[in-house]
Amino acid sequence: MKEAMFYERLEGRKVRCNLCAHACTINDGKRGICKVRENRKGTLYTLLYGLPPWGKPVPDPIEKKPLYHFHPGTSVASFGTVGCNLRCRHCQNYSTSQMPADDANIREVDLPKLMDRVAASESSGVAWTYNEPTIWFEFTYDGSIQAKKRNLYTVYVTNGFIQEEPLRTIAPYLDAMNIDVKAFTEDFYKNISQARLEPVKRTCELAVKLGIHIELTNLVIPKYNDNMDDIRRMCSWVREALGEDVPVHFSRFHPDYKLLDSIVTPGETLDRAARIAQEEGLNYIYVGNTHNPDFNDTVCKGCGKVVIVRQGLFGTRLKGLNNGVCTHCGTRVAVG
Numbered sequence: 001m002k003e004a005m006f007y008e009r010l011e012g013r014k015v016r017c018n019l020c021a022h023a024c025t026i027n028d029g030k031r032g033i034c035k036v037r038e039n040r041k042g043t044l045y046t047l048l049y050g051l052p053p054w055g056k057p058v059p060d061p062i063e064k065k066p067l068y069h070f071h072p073g074t075s076v077a078s079f080g081t082v083g084c085n086l087r088c089r090h091c092q093n094y095s096t097s098q099m100p101a102d103d104a105n106i107r108e109v110d111l112p113k114l115m116d117r118v119a120a121s122e123s124s125g126v127a128w129t130y131n132e133p134t135i136w137f138e139f140t141y142d143g144s145i146q147a148k149k150r151n152l153y154t155v156y157v158t159n160g161f162i163q164e165e166p167l168r169t170i171a172p173y174l175d176a177m178n179i180d181v182k183a184f185t186e187d188f189y190k191n192i193s194q195a196r197l198e199p200v201k202r203t204c205e206l207a208v209k210l211g212i213h214i215e216l217t218n219l220v221i222p223k224y225n226d227n228m229d230d231i232r233r234m235c236s237w238v239r240e241a242l243g244e245d246v247p248v249h250f251s252r253f254h255p256d257y258k259l260l261d262s263i264v265t266p267g268e269t270l271d272r273a274a275r276i277a278q279e280e281g282l283n284y285i286y287v288g289n290t291h292n293p294d295f296n297d298t299v300c301k302g303c304g305k306v307v308i309v310r311q312g313l314f315g316t317r318l319k320g321l322n323n324g325v326c327t328h329c330g331t332r333v334a335v336g
Contacts, residue, residue: 002049002138004037006166013042020085020134021161021199033194034135036083036101047101048081048136050108055079057114059123061314065157066288068298069247070176070213070336072308073316076155077123079143080130081106086159087194088182090221090259097131111139115146125153125175134162137170144173160203161195167206176213176336178249179204183218183225184234192224192259201237208242213336215247217288220265220273222253231273235280244283245301245334250274252289267292284334302331 006018013028017037024032026039036047057077062070082104084097091097118126126147128140133156144154153175160179181200182193189197207214216238220226238246250273252265270287274295277285287295298308300320305328307321320327324335 001045001047004044004046005138005141005169006163007044009042013039015039015042015044017044018163019137019166021163021196022085023163032085033087034083034085034132036135046136046138048083048106049139050106051079051139052081052104052106055081055109057118057121057123057126059121060127061316062125062127062155063310063314063316065127065129065155065178066217066249066286067155067176067178067213067215068249068286068308068310069215069284069334070155071124071153072298072335073318074124075122076125076127076153077118077121078127078129080128081136081139082131083135084132084159085135085161085195086132089192089257090219090224090253090255090262091257092254093130094257109139111143111146115143115150115152118147119150119152123152125155127155127157129155129157132161133158134166137166141170141173144170148173159193159195160200162203163199164202164206167203168210171207171210171212174212176215177207178215178217179207180217180219181234184230184237185225188225201241205241208246214242215249217249217251218273219251219253220270221259222262222265222269224259224262226265226269226273228272228276232276232280235277235282238277239281244281246282247284247286247334248277248282249286249288250277250295252287254289265290271295298333298335300326300329300331300333302326303329305329307333308335 017024031038060078082099156177274285283301297306309317
């Protein structure tokens with residue numbers, strides 16, 4: 001265990017956790033909503049300063065995160081643990097995200113040695129992923145510092161439900177984030193994820209201001225968040241608040257966990273969402289978890305030529321792109 005960051009002591013040995021937007025008030029001997037931060041006699045501890053036995057570096061294509069405009073074609077060492085601060089009924093990783101920390105057998109890890117291993121591997125960076133990285137902030141923060149010392153890039157795959165101070169704290173050591181914008185209504189966040197939309201929007205906007213590369217993922221679930229008016233509002237917000245060059249990934253849903261009453265997202269629904277994003281002026285739109293040839297490759301916004309080709313399962317080939325500039329027309333493509 002390790003004393004947690006971002007909390008305040010209250011009367012009666014209570015504490016308030018200021019890491020995520022839940023801002024849990026936690027009684028002595030109890031844990032927050034994430035179930036991995038525990039109050040012991042007025043001191044808050046993280047139960048996740050380490051890795052579970054399976055928490056070894058897994059080399060993934062960066063496109064799997066998905067990050068299509070950040071070091072395309074490179075490999076990233078992926079790390080995950082257990083727990084989450086949301087309770088999404090459709091969670092695709094519920095076997096670990098809902099696992100109690102007590103059952104995970106978290107082990108201490110020598111972070112410098114771990115990052116030495118990554119630096120000596122084929123991976124160009126480190127991704128904190130599979131479960132919500134915010135809730136094991138202390139480990140991902142220290143790990144990101146060690147990664148940057150070895151010229152490795154760092155990535156959060158996150159639900160974005162983090163408070164401002166922690167995000168500002170890790171920002172100098174965090175290069176990219178894929179942020180899961182689960183829907184664009186408060187009703188969905190309340191009823192399906194037991195959370196709120198507004199803190200996620202603030203995270204996206206602050207990350208852009210802090211210079212962190214961001215891409216957004218929207219898992220489109222039939223009957224729940226596939227209203228095209230809501231999707232249009234989301235795309236309009238992306239353009240106005242984040243910028244027209246922020247990539248948006250519309251992802252296909254497969255029934256899982258507690259949301260088995262829906263169906264697999266029809267391809268037509270995803271295609272319509274992507275075309276609405278085009279109508280709203282977004283430059284880089286993708287469809288994931290299925291094949292859609294119209295929204296798979298990266299196209300230059302200046303001349304319309306393909307500059308990054310994607311083939312098969314995360315295969316990537318640069319075509320007509322030199323140091324982020326389209327070789328056909330000279331337009332800069334938003335690729336980090």
